[in-house]
Amino acid sequence: MNIHFIAIGGAAMHNLALALHHKGETVTGSDDTIFDPSKTRLETYGLLPETFGWYPEKITKDLDAVILGMHAKEHNPELLRAQELGLNIYSYPEFLYESAKDKTRVVIGGSHGKTTITSMILHVMHYWDKEVDYMVGAQLEGFDTMVRMTADADFMILEGDEYLSSAIDRRPKFHLYKPNIALLSGIAWDHINVFPTFENYLEQFQIFVNSMTNGGAMVYNSEDEDVVQVVENATAHIKKYPYVTPEYTVQNGETLLQTPDGPMPIEIFGKHNLNNLAGAKWICQHMGVVEEDFYEAISTFKGASKRLEKIAENDKTVIYKDFAHSPSKVEATTIAVKEQFPERKLVACLELHTYSSLNPEFLNEYKGALDAAEVAVVFYSPHAVELKGLEAIDKKQIEEAFRRQDLIIYTNPLDFRTFLFGQELSDKSILLMSSGNYGGLDFEDLKGLM
Structure with missing residues (x-):
């Protein structure tokens, strides 16, 4: 072609x-x-x-x-x-469907966790030398590209993004895939420039579930009430497989997953990631990987790029960066780092960078999102607000939205950098959450702090 x-x-x-x-x-x-x-x-x-x-x-x-x-x-x-x-003009997801319409399509949907769950599944498949086609939203260790398309693979694994397909196709991407097997990880309002109300946003997930092929398998997070509602209201004739966060413990900065053979150390941590793991296990079983083999493979999974990615570590300090920007993910990630290192003071930094996060009407969704941190910092660029054509926001609005009077707020990248590089790091965890780079911060420079 x-x-x-x-x-x-x-x-x-x-x-x-x-x-x-x-x-x-x-x-x-x-x-x-x-x-x-x-x-x-x-x-x-x-x-x-x-x-x-x-x-x-x-x-x-x-x-x-x-x-x-x-x-x-x-x-x-x-x-x-x-x-x-x-x-023949195709949007990106439309072309993916056309290429995979004769394969078993596995679509991972949800407001958060999509990339991590898709990455977990691909890691397991790669570990056991099972050839699959895929599209994932991050560069993965051991994979040359974020997309693989062949004539021979039986399965196509797709990260199901709810954002729009193209300038001439305003349907959310995951409406186009018509999955045989699907997963819903969670629903938390996002992309308010496209979906101005939560009800409108929720409707997109209902359409996704209803787009499944008859007899398809829906794996879903039963700890999320909105997910349960959407799955229970499905009009498609599908089989439903709920999952919950598995039992785990944290000992000396190491997470141990409870398995049928006893506690097993894993590389990832945080309740949200253990919840993701439970969903990935169900999907892998639907793809022919038995539970025992799943556990062996997932024990070596180190995480997706930019998802709780360790920048530097020594005996007293650890520094992570994470793609988290939506309120639910910011809260989950902050709690995860504090739970993993409970004896250390947590300095959690968040850049408000997306259209939603910089919108005054959306800011209140961040209430309590940084409460697990002893030191909470928010950075945003007034210029970015202006470029996005949004109403100006001030520090008082942000402080009130997060419900923290001790919230530290920066608008100047140099001031934020001075704060960060001026930290006494002993017995601290540093967490940097953003889909941007704090106005030009080179994360590699942080290694020099150790």
Whole structure:
């Protein structure tokens, strides 16, 4: 096939381009700008556009498919040309479904935990040399790309994102996959620029459950009331498999998972991650991995990239960074680090970076999210608020939203860096939560603090 990518430089898009290239397809693409690591990876395989920009002349009748990324707008010159020629235009998730419609599709959905659960499943499959196709939202240890597509694999594992598919396809991505096997990890309001009410957001998960194939298997977190409601209201004829957080203990900074053969040390920690593990175990069993083999494989799982990722550690201190930004995930991650190192003072830092987190109407969702930390810090950029076209917020609003009078708030990256690098680290845990980088913080520099 001849396939052209409009906006090839995105994290998901360039990985799909690489997967198709490895499969033997002819791949071309365009973008207005491309940054590393996408740029270097595309260049390595001869897929980097010679010049940046949009070139309608690249769009010809010889193309079998055009894949449109979220970064491309509805008036993109290449998109308009493709529409004019009547070519097959796919959003990213639409193309994934077309490629996997004859496979058993396993879709991992939920407001949080998707990447971690998908990563756990892939780790187990990789450990036992079971070949599967996949799409996951983070770069995984032992995997060259975030997407794998072959002709032979029986299963396609998909991380089911609820965000929109493309500029011309406003459906949430996970509505398009029609899973044979699915998982719902939890529901917590997010993406309020697209789903302005919780009811509207909840409805997207109901549509997802109802989109399952008849006779499909739904694995779901029965500790989440909204998940239970959605699954119980399913109109699709599906089999339902609830899961709960397994028993575990923490001893001297090590988490021990209770198994049929007794306590087993694992690399990950935190109640939310143990809950994720329980869901992953069910999915792996549906894919033919018995419980004993699952435990052997998962004991070596170190976590997904940017999910409670250890930056540095010595006998007295540990520093983690985490992708957490939604209120429920911020709270769960903060509690997890405190539980793992209860004798150490926890300094928890959160950057408000997403559209939702910087929205004054959404801020109150963060009530109590940092309560497990002895020292709680929030960083945000007033300029980012302005760029997103949002109403200005002030420090008083943030303090009231988190319900902490001792909350430390920074708006200047240099001031935040001075605070962080001025910490006396002995007997402390440092947790940095953000989908951004605190205005330019190089996390590698933190290793010099130890």
